[in-house]
Amino acid sequence: MKKSKTKANFNHKGSIAVIIAMTIAVLLAMTALVTDVGAMALTRNKLQSAADSAALAGAQELPSNTTQAEIIARDYLDKNISDSYTADVVFSDSNQKISVNITKNIGFAFARILGINDGDINVHAAAINAPARSVVSGLRPFGIVWNPELDFQSNEEVILKYIPNITAEDELGPGNFGSVNLWGKDPQYKYPENILNGTKNHYAIGDGVDTYPGNNAGPTAKNLRDLLDANSGSVTILIPLFSTMDVPGNKEIIITGFAAFQIDDVEQKGNNVDVTGHFVEHVTLGNADLDGTDYGVRAVNLVE
Incomplete structure (x- = not known):
């Protein structure tokens, strides 16, 4: 056992x-x-x-x-x-x-x-x-109706006075001189700050913004000169585009695209301001659209 x-x-x-x-x-x-x-x-x-x-x-x-x-x-x-x-x-x-x-x-x-x-x-x-469908920030408060004859690749000098190569009476409604409100109702961030620093807000094609009535020649000239001085005499600004700005007073208009304008000089003539420069190609932060219309402002995105 x-x-x-x-x-x-x-x-x-x-x-x-x-x-x-x-x-x-x-x-x-x-x-x-x-x-x-x-x-x-x-x-x-x-x-x-x-x-x-x-x-x-x-x-x-x-x-x-x-x-x-x-x-x-x-x-x-x-x-x-x-x-x-x-x-x-x-x-x-x-x-x-x-x-x-x-x-x-x-x-x-x-x-x-x-x-x-x-x-x-x-x-x-x-x-x-590809062409920018939206811009993260940095737009300046100057709206234009895009003229197909303007070529952002040509570097031809343009006088940005109301709207390039178009009289104000043809394109702007009563009381408006080409400025738009990109700061909304922010009491600490208005027209002068928007010129100097660009908008803090995200804007896309199809968004509505209000026109900003009044000539505003003094603030426009002063703050654009300050912007130039801070950038060694030449600076590129981003501008919203519209199909029309022919509205009276403070009215909503719809963004149709974005353009980049290189400012070379600012001259105030009484109640008018001539902003001399040319349209350029520019890459910015935002969303790109492969099928979008190319106005010169493009965005870079990861897609895969």
Whole structure:
């Protein structure tokens, strides 16, 4: 009887040893998966951040200079990714979109015990540079009705007097001289502050704003000169566009687009103010629209 108990006890201990060994193997496998999967996730996040930054940086050069856009995008990747990787930088047919695709192989630490030595991580990012559908901030309180004959690419000098190349009587209603209220009812942020600093509010195509009646020649000239002095004599301002400003007094008009005007000089002539400059291309913070009308103000967004 004693011999039989000894044998049974030996078999029982052997079974426990097998279970312990299997448990250790499972724990090691789980550790391998958790550790290496965590490392892959961390690396993927870093690669995605690099791809996003590269796409946004490269998109600043679109649509006119895809060569420079690719150089800038790859430079961002080199500065933000350690060790070896492969990357493709491609552009849409319209050159308004840049796509960055990255592949990086990483070696596993613990998964090797399962026979898995390494794995590939693939990330993708895409950004567009297209006409601005909205502007985050910075609009100045001067509205214009866009004249299709004005070319923002020509750098031709323009006198911004009421409305470029159009008489006030043709386009502005009684009591209005081309100013718009972009500060709403904020008592601390009115016309002079709006000229100097730009609006703090977000505006989009389709938004309504009120006209701001009165000539306001003195405040306009003074604050535009101050703005020029603060920017070494030349500054670019963003202006909302409208299909019409022919309304009387303080009335709502609808934004139809955005333009950028580089101011070179401001001259007050009695009750009139001549703002000399030219329309330019400009990239700003906001939402882009690939199908939007291009008035010269474009926005850069991540889209993928």
